[in-house]
Amino acid sequence: MKEVILDCFGEACPVPLVKAEKAISTLEIGDVLIVQIDHSCAMKNVPEWARAQGYNVEIEEVNDGEWEVFIEKNK
Amino acid sequence: MPREKVVAHYDVVIIGGGAGGLTAGIYCGRARLKTLLIEKSLVGGLATYTNEIENYPGFPEGTTGIGLMKLFESQAKKFGVEFKLTDVKSVDLNGEEKIVETFRNIYKAKVVIIASGGRPRTTGAANEEKYLFDKGISFCATCDAAANTDKTVVVIGSGDAAIEEGMFLAKFAKEVIVSVIHDEGKMDCNEIAKEAALNHPKMKFIWNSVVHAFEGDDHLEKVVLKNIKTDTLIPIDCDTCFEFIGYLPNTEIFKGKIDITKNGYVLVNENKETNVSGVYAVGDVTEKFLKQVATAVGDGAIAGFAAEKYIAESEIFEEQILTQDLTVSYVYNAVDADSRSYLPTVEQFELENNIKVNRIDVYKSTGLADRLGIDNFPSIAFIKDKKVIKIIVGLPEKSELIANM
Incomplete structure (x- = not known):
């Protein structure tokens, strides 16, 4: 059960989503991927994609306009 | 072992942070x-999916969806509204205490306001699942227009969103091909947008x-279209396909718990109450005539006030x-002169029998009367x-009141 941070600050769509897809495929079940983003468009597609995969998702707004998307690879 | 969920108590939990939910938040926070x-x-x-908002009052120069919503959010935060960014897994709305469960928390609240909006409808065509999000099917021109500079895109739909977003895409793309279900010249969008689109090179x-x-x-x-009259297949090479064919209300978790139409929209009365007491709904998730930021704001204000x-x-x-x-309890409408002139009798009865009589005025709200099951005014209820x-309808003689003591 490890946590992996994926730094996507400064990156626009669809880069964060592509990176997140790649990163999650390398993780084990039970691991958590933390995607750091600051482009609001990524706030639309990254959580939506993760939920469509059936993963648990929770988001923290760490700063104004900066988010950490926690994706638990639960299956 | 999953971690035990943290329980937290609130007066109001609002599900959904669009224009309706944020406005309800502003009213609840301020109360x-x-x-x-x-x-x-x-x-x-x-x-936030709309680039330009030109018809929200107060912004004569227009504003952006993200910019406007950021202002709503700041205002809600100013009044102390707390935010949690996660999805709701389940709800239990029946009791006095409503339960809203997320992935890590259980929230208990006196009032729940449903503002969960909708999500884009998909076409249901073959292989659609394979290309959703970043694989070539998009629902957001603002997000993906720049990535389609000098490319060919297909737009599905002919409503206001489809045509306006299509014109926005045309600023970037080489060519915008619009698939319309209707006969030539017929579109679902407004006439001005239609005119501009038809003349767009x-x-x-x-x-x-x-x-x-x-x-x-x-x-x-490639998007393969089909002519619905001739069944001819029309393959079109493209880089991205944008679908703008309406929205589906997000009401799966409320099914069987509150009244929902067959299309999935929540039914509310003019006070935004659902059929379950203490549960309200606002904005695009409700069955309503016009779905706009301006109308969602009105809904939110009503629900926030009603919640208080x-x-x-x-x-x-x-x-x-x-x-x-x-x-x-004396349940009356203060607008009615006879009911008002009965008040001294109530006071006398109170003094002589050393008992407190609750005066419930239904003029502004029948909420308390509803809880007592009284819909005839004036009425007097005895509670033990x-x-x-016992309920006496009308304005009885004092002796009749005493007889019930």
Whole structure:
């Protein structure tokens, strides 16, 4: 059960989503991927994609306009 | 072993952070209610998918969806509304205490306001699943227009969103091909947008068509349209396909718990109440005539105000009306002169019998009367052991009141 941070600050769509897809495929079940983003468009597609995969998702707004998307690879 | 969920208590939990939910939050926060707003991703809802908002009052120069919603959010935060960014897994709305469960938390609240909006409808055509999000099927021109500079894109739909977003895409793309289900020249959008689109040099229309299939290796390469009159297949090479064919309400978790139409929209009365007391719904998730930021704001204000009233009434009801000892409630409409002139009789009865009579004026709200099951005004209710034991309709003589003591 490890946590992996994926730094996507400064990156626009669809880069964060592509990176997140790649990163999650390398993780084990039970691991958590933390995607750091600051482009609001990524706030639309990254959580939506993760939920469509059936993963648990929770988001923290760490700063104004900066988010950490926690994706638990639960299956 | 999953971690045990953390339980937290609130006056109001709002599900959904679009224009309706945020406005409800502003009203609840300002009424000093402890309020939590749960949003599954980006605060601002559907409005954040629109680049330009030209018809929201107060912004004569127009504004952006994201910019406007950011202002709503700041205002809600100013009034102390707390935000949680996650999705709601389940709800239990029946009891006095409503339960809203997320992945890690259980929230208990006196009032729940449903503002969960909708999500884009998909075509259901073959292979659609394969290309959703970043693989070539998009629902957001603002997000993906720049990535389609000098490329060919297909737009599905002919409503306001489809045509306006299509014109926005035409600023970037080489060609915008619009699939319209109707006969030539007929579109669902407003006349001004239609005129502009039909005359746009980069926009091309394929009438009487629907999507038959999506094709491509890893990424979408081809959209196959079908003429619904002739069944002819029309393959179109493109880089991205944008679908703007309406929204589906997000009401799966409320099914069987509140009244929902067959299309999935929540039914509310003019006070935004659902059929379950203490549960309200606002904005695009409700069955309504016009879905706009401006109307969602109105809904949110009503629900926020109603929530405050409901909570105040609940407190009065439990502490003063529904008591163990014998109490009397006079339920009347203060607008009615006869009912008003009966008030001195009530006062006399109170003094002579050393009993407190609750005066319940239904002029502004029938909430307390509803809880007592009284819909005839004026009426007098006798309550003991937390139960209504007798209701007298009308304005009885004082002796009749005493006889019931």
